[in-house]
Amino acid sequence: MRHEHIEVNSGLMIALVLAVISIGGLVEIVPLYFINDTVEKVDGVRPYTPLELRGRDIYVREGCFLCHSQMIRPFRDEWLRYGHYSLAAESKYDHPFQWGSKRTGPDLARVGNKFSNQWHVQHLVKPTSVVPESIMPNYPWLLDTELDYTDVADRMKALRYTGVPYSLTQAEYEKNVKDFGKVVADQLDISQAKDNLMKQARTFNYDGLPDRVTEMEALVAYLQVLGTMVDFSKYDEGYFANFR
Numbered sequence: 001m002r003h004e005h006i007e008v009n010s011g012l013m014i015a016l017v018l019a020v021i022s023i024g025g026l027v028e029i030v031p032l033y034f035i036n037d038t039v040e041k042v043d044g045v046r047p048y049t050p051l052e053l054r055g056r057d058i059y060v061r062e063g064c065f066l067c068h069s070q071m072i073r074p075f076r077d078e079w080l081r082y083g084h085y086s087l088a089a090e091s092k093y094d095h096p097f098q099w100g101s102k103r104t105g106p107d108l109a110r111v112g113n114k115f116s117n118q119w120h121v122q123h124l125v126k127p128t129s130v131v132p133e134s135i136m137p138n139y140p141w142l143l144d145t146e147l148d149y150t151d152v153a154d155r156m157k158a159l160r161y162t163g164v165p166y167s168l169t170q171a172e173y174e175k176n177v178k179d180f181g182k183v184v185a186d187q188l189d190i191s192q193a194k195d196n197l198m199k200q201a202r203t204f205n206y207d208g209l210p211d212r213v214t215e216m217e218a219l220v221a222y223l224q225v226l227g228t229m230v231d232f233s234k235y236d237e238g239y240f241a242n243f244r
């Protein structure tokens with residue numbers, strides 16, 4: 001009876017609907033204000049270097065997330081296949097995060113150091129040349145296209161506004177030295193971005209082309225760092241050790 005009263009009385013109905021929706025809204029929104037306390041700090045997690053960051057942008061541009069997730073769930077079958085489950089801290093500098101929701105291909109959260117640079121280059125140019133049954137598309141243009149990094153400093157500045165600790169001022173730089181050590185702090189210094197990008201590309205030559213910095217270079221640099229920042233051998237003495 002009372003229900004009928006609500007249904008025929010649109011003013012009351014609207015008021016009650018709004019009340020219910022706002023409770024749902026609060027439940028979703030309020031925890032976001034405490035996100036800094038919820039995400040535990042983990043040693044080793046750092047923002048991407050300029051080269052890795054450009055690689056991530058290419059990963060997003062090419063839509064790799066449509067087929068690849070980057071989140072290992074805490075289930076036994078997942079650890080056995082991919083390694084330690086993903087920690088919240090491992091994607092805290094990802095804006096937007098790349099957890100994904102579909103796995104046409106395998107999860108990539110810990111693909112770093114799993115294959116050689118050369119394997120990645122060959123695989124991305126033509127996946128079936130290394131995995132004959134692969135249905136992954138070819139990305140040959142990545143190796144032909146010079147990497148545009150003219151705006152890398154601006155990209156870092158934009159992320160700085162979202163809370164990623166890339167440094168613009170001396171004080172921010174010094175805080176990074178304290179938090180991450182000098183080597184990483186230099187990589188996070190926006191004023192050195194282009195030099196750092198070139199230096200990393202020259203030193204590691206991810207694309208196998210010593211004289212060129214291609215989009216492939218950046219993408220492989222990014223893939224090779226995924227899941228490698230945390231040294232899990234320092235943790236999990238008990239249960240996980242059985243699965244290593």
Ligand code: HEC
Pocket residue numbers: 059062063064065066067068104105106107108111114127128131133134135136137139219223
């Ligand atoms: C249409 C779906 C699809 C898209 C889009 C796609 N992949 Fe894949 N990927 C796959 C499949 C399927 C496999 C497994 C077979 C293989 O290794 O090629 C795979 C495998 C991989 C592997 C090897 C992982 C492992 O642990 O064996 C890497 C690395 C990878 N993809 C990177 C990428 C990147 C980078 C992009 C974007 C440039 C991308 N993929 C886009 C489907 C896709």
